[in-house]
Amino acid sequence: DQRERETPSEIIMCGIAVIVCGVRIELSTLSSPLKPPFERLQFSVEDVKCVLSQRGPDSVGEKKIFLQPKLPTCAQESVSGEGTCNLENATTSGELHFIGSTLQLRGTTPIIQPLVDSSGNILAYNGEVFGGIELSSFDNDTEVLLESLEKANDLVPDVLSMIKGPWAIIYWQESSRTLWFGKDAFGRRSLLVHWPTVEDPRFLLSSASPASSVANGSGLDSGNGDSIHRFWEELPCGVYSISFGVSGSGICGEVTKHEWRNNMWKELIEWERSLVVPRPEDLSMSSIQEEKDNALSTFSGFAQTVLVVLKESVRRRTSLHSIFQGETEVVPVAVLFSGGLDSMILAALLDQCLDPKYEVDLLNVSFDGPNAPDRISAKAGIKELKKIAPLRRWKLVEIDADLPKLTFETKRVMSLINPADTYMDLNIGTALWLAARGDGWIHEESDNQEDSQRIRYKSDARILLVGAGADEQCAGYGRHRTKYRNGSWAALDQEMKLDMQRIWKRNLGRDDRCIADNGKEARFPFLDEDVIKTLLDIPLWEIADLEQPSGTGDKKILRQVNMLMTIFNSPRNFINQKCYLKVAKMLGLHEVAKMPKRAIQFGSRIARESNRKNFGSNRAANQASAGGVRFNAP
Secondary structure (H helix, E strand, O other): HHHHHHHOOOOEEEEEEEEOEEEEOOOOOOOOOOOOEEEOOOHHHHHHHHHHHHEEEEEEEEEEEEEOOOOOEEEEOOOOOOOOOOOOOOOOOOOEEEEEEEEEEEOOOOOOEEEEEEOOOOEEEEEEEEEOOOOOOOOHHHHHHHHHHHHHHOHHHHHHHOOOOOOEEEEEEEEEEEEEEEEOOOOOOOOOEHHHHHHHOOEEOOOOOOOOHHHHOOOOOOHHHHHHHHOOOOOOEEEEEEEHHHHHOOEEEEEEEEEEOOOOHHHHOOOOOOOOOOOOOHHHHHHHHHHHHHOOOOOOOHHHHHHHHHHHHHHHHHHOOOOOOOOOOOEEEEEEOOHHHHHHHHHHHHHHHHOOOOEEEEEEEEHHHHHHHHHHHHHHHHHHHHHHOOOEEEEEEEEEEOHHOOOOHHHHHHHHHHHOOHHHHHHHHHHHHHHHHHHEEOOOOOOHHHOOOOEEEEOOOEEEEEOHHHHHHOOHHHHHHHHHHHHHHHHHHHHHHHHHHHHHHHHHHHHHHHHOOOOOOEEEEHHHHHHHHHHHHOOOHOOOOOOOOOOOOHHHHOOOHHHHHOOOOOOOOOEEEEEHHHHHOOOOOHHHHHOOOOOOOHHHHHHHHHHHHOOHHHHHHHOOOOOHHHHHOO
């Protein structure tokens, strides 16, 4: 039917979970065995469904299967969306309870997860398929993935290794009585795990921690937190399986971690750069080429390549998104916007990828009203965007917050960042959560912005572009300069490698949960597979110029527009602060280079307010190394 073919397929984001009870799970194959004592928490299935419904407010579904020692397992779907299996005269030994919530980003046909196929396989999938598995613009990626997994038999890791894009998965394979689960190689979608303990023998996976996990928790602090194994962990990236069988009179399961079957993932995970230490002639050639660049004012080589892959990354994450409600005026995409270099590049590229009829929300959080550094740079940034893209209607959403008044919000974020429990994580999580909520103020259109009136506004965009990954790959942190000074190029390379290999644990799970809790999907263009590979293929000395003093060779130079061309080492010099600066120049973003690099907790000034609230002053907080101090759960 031609009319049906003209309707785009449904795109959804999900919260997913499974609760496994009555099964003895063997953990001996895990590389890091759990050691007591363990944190004790209390929460119900309803608590899990509640936290997942925040991520996917459009629908919540569940399926159950029962495992018997001598009889086959089965899964049946009821009209209500619940699946149960009642076997006459059978003793139930184990239960798997699957839960899925959905946030519909496109399409009008409701999709309820978990999905169940005719063979009894069950899929709860939270992710996007940007490549690797063949899809048409009319396919639903979750349904196509379920079909691919059904055909895979024992080749499930092969199918999952093909996916390009962020994902977390829970999959029951009926024929082999196997539970498959995992997440992509960089952990761009959250999936928490509770390995069975004596205190709580259940095996649990969930996109987020229920609020009661904090409210009724042990209240870890800096004095005892290191000695207690947390109830929840960030599931390490990869593909896992639990094969179920009979042991004596009960059901047992053995956990196995599988290797990636795609060499691309192995290379990206290893993050080995072939050109780390420059030869003298490399630096000499850069100096000669710099003079040519200054004279010709040209951009080519690496700059062109990175710009192309970045634009394609943004296009993948924002294309084909008609509005779920069918309204043409609704804003489909927003940008987490500080007015700094990374967010300006994303906004400018978004303009090139999104139909001009759509407005774009630029979400900016401040804990110091108009005086926060990020608010000041955001106002400057939107002026530049209006110059380079005057046909687009840009909305700077000013989200003002007062930390002492955020009692409910703080408690909520404490739950979402779990298992992270430091003040730094809480500050970052709070700023992200408020940004994703999008509840703030905008200025009415006026020829004179100073005279424009602020009106209340709440962003309804369900897709949020975030600049995570840029600093890790491009030597953007102060510790990178420290490593370089102490150990030169090799030490810098190892520090950047460490950042990329732990980004799933330190950043992305937390960020995904805080943003998704408001019914928004975070997308990370700088962490696209092609972008990562492109940056990794570039010589390290073309990535960073840390030979120059602080404030000249790093972010400070971005504020010196009159020195734009003098910092270009080569037409191939493409990445890092310098490379992104080139991209910004090519996009027409001149003034953005003047803006300093600031992490969100500092640019929004939540760190300052948190220090005053929890330590009395910034000085006392600095003396206590406040960022790494663990807070007490309420």
